[in-house]
Amino acid sequence: MPAPSEPAVHVHSVQEEYFYLMVHRCACGGPWHTEAQEVQDAPGQLAHRVEARCFKCRARRSFHFILDSHGGPKGPVRQVNPTCDPSRALDAAEWLDLAQFYLGRIERLKDPVERTQSLLDARQCLEEALKFYGPSDDAPPAPALWSDAGRAKAAASPETFRRAAIEAMLQRIPATERLRQADKTDQRAFERGVRELAKDRVGRRWWEFWRLFRRNT
Numbered sequence: 001m002p003a004p005s006e007p008a009v010h011v012h013s014v015q016e017e018y019f020y021l022m023v024h025r026c027a028c029g030g031p032w033h034t035e036a037q038e039v040q041d042a043p044g045q046l047a048h049r050v051e052a053r054c055f056k057c058r059a060r061r062s063f064h065f066i067l068d069s070h071g072g073p074k075g076p077v078r079q080v081n082p083t084c085d086p087s088r089a090l091d092a093a094e095w096l097d098l099a100q101f102y103l104g105r106i107e108r109l110k111d112p113v114e115r116t117q118s119l120l121d122a123r124q125c126l127e128e129a130l131k132f133y134g135p136s137d138d139a140p141p142a143p144a145l146w147s148d149a150g151r152a153k154a155a156a157s158p159e160t161f162r163r164a165a166i167e168a169m170l171q172r173i174p175a176t177e178r179l180r181q182a183d184k185t186d187q188r189a190f191e192r193g194v195r196e197l198a199k200d201r202v203g204r205r206w207w208e209f210w211r212l213f214r215r216n217t
């Protein structure tokens with residue numbers, strides 16, 4: 001039976017796709033892994049289809065992503081969204097959930113590079129949540145929450161969703177550039193890979209290169 005098809009989801013990066021897959025788990029609760037993928041490049045837009053299979057129950061699902069004005073491999077590794085536009089893939093509650101997940105796992109991590117990567121992910125997820133807030137919003141505006149579950153979360157813990165609380169968390173995390181420097185092992189490997197790709201354009205394709213940076217969490 002073919003995998004059920006999904007409506008296309010607009011994203012800013014392959015990293016945002018990864019977070020989308022993390023949040024939209026299989027109905028059984030299992031995480032997805034990518035079995036196959038296909039990319040169609042069009043002017044100013046790139047369509048990315050991901051065939052995923054559940055680790056737990058082996059169900060298949062097909063995800064369709066649209067990367068608007070993608071920059072290919074030019075951005076830093078793990079960059080989520082270089083623009084000020086809020087995400088069209090995940091809402092504020094989902095970004096805050098992801099931020100809490102990455103902040104929560106830092107204590108369990110022994111490897112300093114992994115801790116840095118987790119901080120970088122947490123920082124970017126908090127920044128994505130904030131992009132939904134207008135300059136005068138201290139609570140998330142209605143368009144920031146897309147589901148009853150998200151609205152219920154915000155109503156249950158309004159303190160977590162206050163702009164001041166998100167900003168205070170960001171202030172405790174080192175700046176993005178500092179984290180990227182500390183994450184230099186991956187960044188160097190990434191840049192080297194990009195240079196290799198530039199030399200050998202018919203070889204591996206840049207979105208395949210991204211797979212090297214996937215982690216199991």
Ligand SMILES: [Zn+2]
Pocket residue numbers: 026027028029030054055056057058059
């Ligand atoms: Zn499953």
